[in-house]
Amino acid sequence: AQSVTQLDSQVPVFEEAPVELRCNYSSSVSVYLFWYVQYPNQGLQLLLKYLSGSTLVKGINGFEAEFNKSQTSFHLRKPSVHISDTAEYFCAVSDTPYDMRFGAGTRLTVKP
Amino acid sequence: ETGVTQSPTHLIKTRGQQVTLRCSSQSGHNTVSWYQQALGQGPQFIFQYYREEENGRGNFPPRFSGLQFPNYSSELNVNALELDDSALYLCASSSSQGSTYGYTFGSGTRLTVV
Numbered sequence: 001a002q003s004v005t006q007l008d009s010q011v012p013v014f015e016e017a018p019v020e021l022r023c024n025y026s027s028s029v030s031v032y033l034f035w036y037v038q039y040p041n042q043g044l045q046l047l048l049k050y051l052s053g054s055t056l057v058k059g060i061n062g063f064e065a066e067f068n069k070s071q072t073s074f075h076l077r078k079p080s081v082h083i084s085d086t087a088e089y090f091c092a093v094s095d096t097p098y099d100m101r102f103g104a105g106t107r108l109t110v111k112p
Numbered sequence: 113e114t115g116v117t118q119s120p121t122h123l124i125k126t127r128g129q130q131v132t133l134r135c136s137s138q139s140g141h142n143t144v145s146w147y148q149q150a151l152g153q154g155p156q157f158i159f160q161y162y163r164e165e166e167n168g169r170g171n172f173p174p175r176f177s178g179l180q181f182p183n184y185s186s187e188l189n190v191n192a193l194e195l196d197d198s199a200l201y202l203c204a205s206s207s208s209q210g211s212t213y214g215y216t217f218g219s220g221t222r223l224t225v226v
Contacts (some may be wrong), residue, residue, distance in 0.1 A: 004154075034214055043116070043202055043217035044155070090154050099168055100145075100215070102154035 002027040002095045006103035014111050015083055021076040021106045023091030033074040034092040034100070035065055044090065050074065061085070086110045114139050116218035118203050124224045125193050133188040133221045135203030143167070144186040145215060146178060147202040155202055161186055190223075198225045 007022040025031060032051050036044040048059025055067040065076045074091060088107050094100040117136045125131050137144050143162045147155035157170035161180035175191040184205070190197055200222050204215035 036217075041219070043219045044204075044215075045217070046214040049214050092154075096168065099157050099160075099170065101157065102147075104154045105152075 002031060002093050002099075002101050004091050004093050004101055004103035006089075006091055006106050008106050009104065010107045010109065012109045012111060013081055016080050018079050019077065019081050019085075019108065021089050021091075021108065023074045023076065023103060025072050025074060025091070025093045027072075027093060027095045029095045032094045033065075033067060034094070035059065035063070035074075035076050036090045036092060036102075037061075038088040038090065038105075040087075047076070047089075081108075081110045083110050083112060116203055116205050116216050118201075118218035118221050120221060121219070122222045122224075124226060127193055127195060127225055129193050130189065130191045131193060131223060133190075133201050133203075133223070135186045135188070135205075135218060137184045137186065137203075137205035138216045141205035141207045141216065142184050143206045144180055144184065145204045145206070146186070146188045147204065148172075148197075149200040149202055149220070150196075151199070158188070193225045195225050198223060 003026050005024045013019045034049045035047040038044050048057045050057045050067045058064045063078050088105045090105050091103045092100050119134045145160040146158040149155040158172050159169040160167045164180045177189045180186045200220040202220045203218045
């Protein structure tokens with residue numbers, strides 16, 4: 001069965017610094033991978049997705065992620081963060097048409 | 113285009129009661145999925161509806177049930193509420209039978225069971 005592990009529950013970082021949020025997955029078949037962001041009291045917003053093709057995926061708000069099949073990872077990166085990036089970030093994996101599994105989330109806090 | 117709307121936004125119920133949560137899918141989307149997000153955790157898949165039929169189900173008991181209507185809106189019903197049912201319930205819609213292209217999520221219904 002598919003599962004997702006987000007390796008850091010909290011990531012504090014200063015404004016304009018780079019950040020990496022780590023995600024490992026397990027699945028016995030080909031998977032689709034996603035990153036979502038959740039701002040306080042809101043639903044989840046899709047940042048980016050990997051379906052196939054290039055392993056480097058670019059998303060909204062300057063985020064990108066790299067799919068690494070050998071390491072079963074899909075880490076999210078941003079070269080320079082802003083205060084407005086403070087939010088909860090969820091990695092998700094899907095290997096069936098209907099079941100998307102989410103990690104426990106990483107709380108990104110950007111400090112001035 | 114309109115997004116996914118959920119109602120109500122907040123709800124307080126007593127243990128043992130029944131609750132119905134509602135979701136209007138994004139225009140053009142025919143698939144609706146429901147997720148439960150407990151405090152401090154990631155969303156957990158409850159079930160998905162495609163063309164008015166249940167298309168898949170997560171590890172939730174039968175007292176969690178749902179419906180999808182011809183206009184693709186959906187309801188989540190929970191019977192015999194338990195304290196552990198307190199959570200944010202998220203509805204997500206997509207334009208295909210599944211999650212391949214990513215979901216559009218609503219803002220959720222915060223359910224508190226006392």
